[in-house]
Amino acid sequence: MGIMCSLNQISLIKYMLKTLERPIIKRFNETDWEFINPESYDNEIVADEFWKAVEILDYDDKRAEDVFKKLIEKYPFYIDAYVHLSIAFRNQKKTFESLLTAEKAYNISRECLPKEFNSKKHKIIWSWLENRPFLRAYLNYALESIEHKNYEIAISVLKDILNFNENDNQGIRYTLLETYLKLKNFDKAKKIIKKYKDDFSIEFKFGEVALAVLDGNTKKADILLKEAIQTNNFFIDEIKKEKHIKPAPYRIPGEPFFDAGIPIGSVQQAYEYWSRNKDLYKNKKIIEYFKYK
Structure with a gap:
C-alpha cells in the first residue's frame, strides 16, 4: 500500500x-x-x-x-x-x-x-x-x-x-479570401478585398476581376484586368487551358537541381493560384470572359 x-x-x-x-x-x-x-x-x-x-x-x-x-x-x-x-x-x-x-x-x-x-x-x-x-x-x-x-x-x-x-x-488575408471564394461567399470576399484595397497581388487583383465578371459588370472587370495583368501575365492563358499541367519547378540559372520556389509573376505562380482556386475559375462565365482577352 x-x-x-x-x-x-x-x-x-x-x-x-x-x-x-x-x-x-x-x-x-x-x-x-x-x-x-x-x-x-x-x-x-x-x-x-x-x-x-x-x-x-x-x-x-x-x-x-x-x-x-x-x-x-x-x-x-x-x-x-x-x-x-x-x-x-x-x-x-x-x-x-x-x-x-x-x-x-x-x-x-x-x-x-x-x-x-x-x-x-x-x-x-x-x-x-x-x-x-x-x-x-x-x-x-x-x-x-x-x-x-x-x-x-x-x-x-x-x-x-x-x-x-x-x-x-x-499572409492570412489571402487564405481568408480564398476560403470565402470556396464557400461562394462573394459578399465577404468583396469586403476583404475592399479592406486591403492597396494589396497588389495575383490573389486580390484577379479575384476582384472574377467577382466583377460574376456580377455581370464586364466594364468594371475590363478596367480591373489592366492592373491584374501586371501581377501575372501568364494567368489568363492558364484559365483558358482545357488541360492544366503543373509546370516544372523554377530553377536559378547555374543551379539545375535547386528548387527556387514560386517567383511572383511566374508561370509557376499562375498555375498554383489557379490550382488553389480552380472551383472559381472553372465557372463558365469567367472562362468565357477570359477567352476573349
Missing part, C-alpha cells in the same frame, strides 16, 4: 513538473503581449535539434517526424514541435494524424491566453520571435481545417490571427 502511494505521489509530482513547463504569455506594454517559453526547452541545444528536423521536412519527413515526437515526449507543451510534426504528417499523407496534431498545438496555444487578455485591443505580434510558434499553430490549424472542409472553423481562426497581428506577416 505504501509503495503504491509513493508511486502515485511520484506520478503526481512528474505531472506537476510537466505542467510547469507550459509556455506563458505576459503583457509587454499597454497593447502587446509576449510568449515566454520554459527554460527546459528554450535553449540552444533543443533549438538546434528542432531546427535540424525542420530543415529535412519535404526531404525526409519520417526522420523529421521521429525527432518531433521525441521532443514532444520530453516537452509536452512544445508548441512548435507539434506544428511541424503536423506538417511532417501532412507531407506523408497521414491526414488524420496531421489534423489531430494541428488541433493539439492550437489548443495548447489558446489555453495560454489568460482571462485578462482582450482580443479586441491586445496584440500578439509576429515581430516578437517568441510569439511566432503561437501564430504558426493557429495558421496550421486553419489550413488543416480547410483541408478537411471545416471552413467555418478555419475562418474563425484566421480572423483571430488578424486580430492578434494586424500587420499580417503570414
